[in-house]
Amino acid sequence: MEYYPTSVEHILAELERIDLLIRVQVWRMQHIQSSDNELQGLLISEQEIEELLRQPIGLPRWANIPTPLSSIEVQTALEGMTADIAQRQTGSIQKGIKLRLHELVCHFQLTPLDRDTLLICLAPELDLGYERLYAYLQDDVRKKRPSVDLVLNLLCADFKSKLSARQRFLPTAPLLKHQLLHLFDDSSQQQPPLLSKYLKVDERVVNYLLGNDELDTRLLPYAKYTWPQVKLEDLLLPLEIKERLGLLALEKQIIKTRLIFYFQGTYGVAKHTTAEAFCQELGIGLLTVELERLLSAKLREFETIIALAYREAVLQSAAIYFEGFDALLASDKAAWRLALLHQVQEMQLLTFLAGNTIWEPSNAQSDLTFLRVEFPLLTAAQRVELWTRFIGEQGIAPLQDLANKFRFSGGQIRDAAATARNLACWQDPTQGQITINNLIAACRLQSNRQLSEMARKITPRYKWSDIILPDEQKNTIQELCNYVKYRSLVYDEWGFEKKLSLGKGLNILFAGPPGTGKTMAAEVVAGELELDLYKIDLSAVVSKYIGETEKHLSRIFQEAETSNAILFFDEADALFGKRTEVSDAHDRYANLEVSYLLQRMEEYDGVVILATNFRKNMDEAFVRRLHFTLDFPLPDEKHRRHIWQNLWPDAIPRSAELDLDFMARRFEIPGGNIRNIVLAAAFLAADDGGVVQMCHLVRATRREYQKMGKVLMEGEFGEYMGHL
Template sequence: MKLPPKACSAVVCCVGACWSMARSCFIAGPAIPTAMTAPLTQTTERAMTNRPHNPPQTAMPDADSTAGELGTPIGMGTPHQALTAAMRCLDALLGVAIEHQARRLGPASLLDPWLGMHMDHADVQRLLVEQSPHALTADACAADLLAPAMREVPGLRHLSNILALTNIDLAALLIALAPDVDLRYERIYGYLQDDITRKRPSLDLIANLLAADPAQRLAVCARFEYAAPLRVHNLIAKALEHPRSPLAQDWCVDPIWRTWLLQGSLADALESAAMTHERRNTPNMLALEPATRAVLEQVCELATTVPLRLCLLGEHGAGKHEVARAVAHRLNLELVPIDLRDVQSCAELAAMVERAARAACLLGGLLYVRGVSSLEQRDVQLLRTLTTALDAAPCHLVLSCVTPLPPVHAGTLPLLRVELHFPAAASRHLLWQRAMQHVGAELSDEDLATLAARFSLSGPQIFQAAAEAHMLALTQRSGTLGYQDIAAAVRRQCGGELSRMATRITPQADFSNLVAPIEVQTQLREICARVATRDTVAHEWAQDSVHARTTGVTALFVGPSGTGKTLSAEALARELGLDLYRIDLAGIVSKYIGETEKNLDRVFTAAAHANAVLFFDEADALFGKRSEVKDAHDRYANIEVAYLLQKMEQFDGLAILATNLKQNLDDAFARRLTFTLNFPFPEQPERERLWHALWPPAAPMADDVDLAWFAREFRLSGGNIRNIVLAAAHLAAADGRVVTRAHLLHATRREFQKLGKNLVHAETAAAPADRRAA
């Protein structure tokens, strides 16, 4: 291979310039020529930034103190000139190496256009007789001589402290980092390695620069083994794969560490790692119970001496993310979250955790891992891979779990467990006050207390509802935010999952137009009071410490069809300001073993914090009596009933069950009911009230219509009366006239036919003729 003349001239000029620069470095000692230091200083000044450092917090935040920027990680506040000084020390070392290389090759090598491209007999003889390695320092390892300057560099000092790096490790990082500071080092390294294509330092070059004797050379090579910190934490990466001797492998600084060391930029470093970090400009959405706060304070105190290993247990929306943010703020750390729900393979999982742990480590951050419980549901091997990877993470760690890790996996990863629950009414009241202040709106303390009592929401949900309601209020003419606006916003964000498994009913009835016995109306109001005061009794009065029961309310509506059970459920939901969902039994009950339990689990899980009323119509078909086990079908049927009883026991909301046959319900289930309301068949006074209440307000009525007569003559339920009034209205509209007695009599006869009864009555028998005569 022969280079063209221009290429040969370029090689000669390049090597000559490097040699001249090195010679001046060697002669002048540590003082580097202006031509070399000026670009270097400018580069490092542009790369390094000086950001303020916040002192550690002294208490867990519970006000708006969590908002705002935490500042820089530990050790990133020193002047950037430290990197310049360290590079000058490296330049002095390289100057000695270049002078040694020039003497070894001789002056004639500067005119050799094939320098680094070929070997002759003289080269081989020289390799046999020259000493290896090149002792550039007389007594000590060069890394020890560079140590004082290197440890003044904030990033290198921080890495040394947290990863226990030696002087050799830091010197190797500095040598590998140099080409990213100034491209002139690529030419210098090519010259020192006798190969102009080698622009990154090899292990052989690093050992030649740092080692003073064979023992030190072996020590340098040992720092590049797989088990050494440089490789374990991926501080360095292979520039190019060389299948030859490990000494020939070229090395560079890993991109994420390089970005952080040169720029000190959190956003840039995370972007290079394909990560995201937690912003600090969010309001405080956390209201901890005193006992939980005390435990977390102790955990944070412990984290000042040993790496934090914390597992937050709680269902979705219990505030695990907010607690992790508060712990990070308390420790003055950046929160680096990762979500494992979309991870598909063990290799992908291990790489994601390793990269996130590195990001948290270099940022002085706290690694927050979400989606842990989903791994066990998909593949146990994924969970094993996770615990192994997290056990090796050198940073503080917080796991978000719905259920505890199985002991077989958790045993390899010691964790402190803290269980979190949805905020109680008092905590929700505080969060509503903060949310109103955050959006700049006002609401009476009474309305805030009502919102807190009726809607079981997490902190983020409360802030989201307040913000949405405030935006909608601004679009209105008045611009005033009221209770109904916020309640509507809460209902819009709740029940999304439940609506896919149940039918949402818009309540039409209320207590003012509900026709029911006095005893039924009294019990309905007692249900409303029970829902409103359940948190007060359970938490403030500590009833839950005596009775291991939930705060849920379960009511059974018993009565014939059409007696007002559904309307009463609507009136309850409207009075409470909650959505009403009718559970579709056809989509719940399955003939396949185990499917009914799965469907029910999805329903109750979706309804747990949907802030909605569940309405099970014809509940006796679902909650039937457990039978004597005679075959496999009976055994699994009883398992279904037992599972339903357990889910009803755990449900914290309001569940209404309607049935025509109370005797079909399981006795154990009946004991778990909070209320039982009997809806009798309406007598004449109730039927007359129903006729008047169900009459359309705008429907014209003829003078011959006597609703009291219809209530006295026909024993019908409220549902039947509603159907008759609606049918008569359509008949009158079709005739283009007002609703007459004939229309009502004809509609009544049709309703009896639907009931399977052949009504014989003088008035109804003449109804068709009367209608034609009219």
């Protein structure tokens, strides 16, 4: 059986058939043209007017002019060419040769008239000689593109069939609906009738038919095409999900069904990779569209891009994946969401929608299959496996510690591993060996940076040796650090994850007078765990407008979920204070804020530290939900002496006569005030000899007490009273 070796040869054979139709009409046109009329096409003669009045409605002047071949001979020739093309087309398909015109017809359900219209409009893209032929047949040298009227005259034998064929040029018909063709007006005519409009093949369709598979240029800012390489069996997913996807993939007809997946999960949980793996099982490509980049587009432009994306997926024989679908769930994006879902329901194409939040479609068509797949976070063992996969063997213990501290998704681990390699290359350009410090720094860099918009990042500078507390408090701080270190062991490996639905995070209360070390302890914890510490800015959270505070808190906790950071609420009683009896609307909404905080703290899986100077002001419901409550007492003389000694930097010049024992014994103040006195004394010394003397400490102490609103009698300075 003969066949077409290439897709272009098939198109050229089809154009030969179109050429015969054009030749017949050219013969007829030649019969009525005056060879000596130089103004032909520019002037309407009286004879031509008479002929126009006599001819039947809807038919060209040359419709009934005889040709060298009879109508039967022309029809016979056309049928012979059509049969030969069909036979060769079958032969090519049997040999696995892709005939793009045939696939275009099948994919978009084009009729023979649609196909021939496309060919008539494609001809000038291959040979500019067709422009002159079309101008000749339309009796106007300016009309180089085929009009709807010319196409109908070439393809329709009578007025009745021509009238029926007009329906193929409506916006809802395949040629225009899928933007295979474009209608455009003559610039010299205002609001022309449909028959006067011109037709042009879309540039991407021309490129496709000629063998080019590059994306439509209008899609380049928003979409990318990939041929999947990953397999389902390689994914770190629950076995149940992989098995169900595998069974679906075995049904090869799934490609032709209206199957819609909604992949729900945070960034990096393998939503896109799973879609790739599913497409790999089916042997098709994947076209990914970034919806968030389209949010700024006007609705009409958005609809156009989505339609082009679906057309591209059809041309590429690919499934389509919409990343960031939940960005369209906002109330002000309802029209955009409906426009997308309209395309989703209308196109018979395997579609993936991906987002972070739960979503179910409403008013979905009955013949549409919607499957929501929720992607869980990785277990600690899976995180270790991924770290090993991305960076190689770095020692099991460091990787386990890394997996415990940073509850990353697969995508975040991949990104952090790449960042670690870059950091290692910068530190050691010759070897570039990744260290555990590179990995920790990379994890911090990959943590969500948007939290800094609502909180201030604190770089931990204090270590265990810097904090002076009773042994009981120090031991408690070590316990809560261990809580984070061994969280994966207890919850994942020992099974407590299944026993608890909420309250799997770590909520801590630091309570005590100002200056007793609460903030310092938070820094020590962050430094020990090598996690970022964010101090929540209450001024950016609390709002006088009803509902705004909850909205700000929701955003903080949402961002913190992916930041792997410690949230530090200083002066926490301003937010976590006791609920009051409801006497007016303000009380009701104030209590709602507290109740909302209770709910969010139970749902949050990270570390939250609350610090307050007044524990009695805290709502009891909060205290009940805390894992650790740590009271910071005022330091006794022994601890004050340690504080006085530890606050001095090694480089500062100090007199040997400094009596720190006297300072610790005489002034019962917390560490924060001692720090202020030491710093003030250093500045006084800098302006007075450059060595810290006892006189500087005495003067600084007096000023600190004045700032505190307390009065010191001169006698309290004892033998150092002369330094005042």
